[in-house]
Each structure stands twice: as C-alpha cells, then as structure tokens.
Amino acid sequence: MKRSLITLTTLALLHLPVFAAEQNHNRHDQHAMPQHSGHAAMEKARTQTTMLGEQTVDGVKCKAMVNDVGAAMAEMGMKENYHFMVMFNDAATGAAIEQGTVAVKITDPKTGKAGDPIALMGMGNHFGADVSLPEKGEYQFQVGAKLADGNKRQFQFGYTVK
DSSP: OOHHHHHHHHHHHHHHHHHHHHHHHHHHHHHSSSSSOOOHHHHHHHHHEEEEEEETTTTTEEEEEEHHHHHHHHTTTOOOOOEEEEEEEEETTOOOOOOOEEEEEEEOTTTTHHHHHHHHEOSSSOOEEEOOOSSSEEEEEEEEEEEEOOOEEEEEEEEEEE
C-alpha cells in the first residue's frame, strides 16, 4: 500500500512538473533548478551538469551525469552534495527507456571499496539520486539496471572531485 501511494504521488508530480517546480514541493526540483524562472534558470542548471560519458550494453545506451548541488543541499542541512543521474535509450531507435529498476554503487577514492547500492528513482526522463562525494579524488560509479525488457545490464563511469 505504501509503495502504491508513493508511486501514485510520483506519477501525479510528473504530470504537473511546472506546478511542482513553482511551488517547491518536490525536493529534486528545489536543488536541481536554481530558484529563478524561465530560460535563464534552465541554462544555469544545464551548465552545472557534468557529463560522465555514455556506454552501450546489449542494445541500451546509458548516459551518466552529475550535478553539483552542494550549496543548495547544505542550506537544507543535507550532507549530499551531488545529484547523480542516468538516462537510457534504445541504441537502435533512440527511444527513451524510462521504466525499470536502477541502482548505483560508488567506489570510495581512498579505500577503493564500493559502498552499498543506492536506488535511483525514476524522475521523468532520467533515474537519479542525491549522493555524498565528500573527499577529493576519483570516484567510480557502477550502475546496475534491470529495465523494462527484463535484462540486467551494468555500466561503469568515473568522476573526479577536485
């Protein structure tokens, strides 16, 4: 029942993204988009996003990105300082793949050990989660996905915190 309620709420918010962003009801909208309106805000969010690359595995293209949201999250008392996101497309047709289960394991640059899996939530055109990358160094992101076709795939990306 709880999962159904969360799913229905998420679907409702996805159908009203402009209203949700304007009313600041959605935590993701609060930090992913600066508190401005119009095209300037969209451009600023785009320039804060860093592409980590793209990989194709078994007919699915995965693009990974991080967005530095540290300042906004700190204002809310949160330790997470990046929004990690992935987008999937059918490699042959380019069609977006927006259904499935996705998680990421992040390897610590100091210990070389991967942390516990972090579930990535479906957010319209991408799957994402706020993550904490507290130390300088090269982080590795191992993305595991079981998409709508039922096949499991893994993708690997890296990012250096300077």
